[in-house]
Amino acid sequence: MGTLMVRCPRTGADFPSGIETDRLSFELTPAFTATIRCPWCAEDHVWSKIDAWICEADGMTQPNAVSPPARPPAASRSLPSPAPRRSRRASG
C-alpha cells in the first residue's frame, strides 16, 4: 500500500492526499479530477490523476541487509613438496 501524493501548484511542495492505495489499483483507476485542501497554502487545489503519484514509503521499511556469508580465511597455499631427488646411479 502507498499514499497518494499531490503537489501543490503554488509552492511546489508535496503532500499526501489522504488516499491510500497501491500502485496497481491506482493505475487501473480511470482518470478523475478532485479538489483537495492544501496544507501548505490552505487553499483548495483541483488535481487530477495525472498530477498524483503513489508514495510507497511505509516508514516501516526494514533494510534488506543481506550480509554475505562469513568467508573462511584464505588458506595459505601449500607449496608442492619438492620432488624427491633421484639419485642417479651410474651403472656399469
Ligand SMILES: [Zn+2]
Ligand atoms: Zn497549495
